[in-house]
Amino acid sequence: MKKFEEKTIQSQPIYSGKVISLKVDDVSLPNGETGKREIINHPGAVAVIAITENNKFLLVEQYRKALERSIIEIPAGKLEKGEEPIVTARRELEEETGYTSDHFEFVQAFATSPGFADEIIHIYVAEKLKKLDIPVDLDEDEFVELMEVSLEEAEAMVADGRIYDAKTAFAILWLKLKMNI
Incomplete structure (x- = not known):
């Protein structure tokens, strides 16, 4: 397990373009609570x-x-x-x-x-x-x-x-x- 890992509960794609895509993930936090993460995916x-x-x-x-x-x-x-x-x-x-x-x-x-x-x-x-x-x-x-x-x-x-x-x-x-x- 990774220290302070946030496990993805669900992921919602928002946008997919020529260079990036954007998604919003619902995550399980290390303290047992949940949170949202807006994440941009980029090819590098x-x-x-x-x-x-x-x-x-x-x-x-x-x-x-x-x-x-x-x-x-x-x-x-x-x-x-x-x-x-x-x-x-x-x-x-x-x-x-x-x-x-x-x-x-x-x-x-x-x-x-x-x-x-x-x-x-x-x-x-x-x-x-x-x-x-x-x-x-x-x-x-x-x-x-x-x-x-x-x-x-x-x-x-x-x-x-x-x-x-x-x-x-x-x-x-x-x-x-x-x-x-």
Whole structure:
């Protein structure tokens, strides 16, 4: 048994879309009471810490409708059904940056919003980047601007709020620790 486990009594699907689905579960709580949990199911995602030969890394700026603002992030995207995370990592690096690599290393996976969503994001580092001869098209509804920044520049972007998401903040911390080794 899992510590503090909440067993599902019944589950009611509410919405099923292109990226997420939403359900409401009635659960049995550890104290014997019952509760409701609103849960978003997400297929998972991958993000790439892409390090250039001159020890800078690639970021993309894009508009995020859920936040009603543009933010600067590491390249990332959702897993397609049945797709291995490393395949997603390569695809997203190529689509969003125009670079590829044969040198991907898994860093870590973590839950993005465990209070209400099951999304897991897999983080990879890509080194020895190569510019693609023929760029890969972005998704038809995706618009990004590529940036190459130093660790110090990225830290300043966290401080001024341009970098605003957890996966990118994690990437900056990871880079800082890696470069200090």
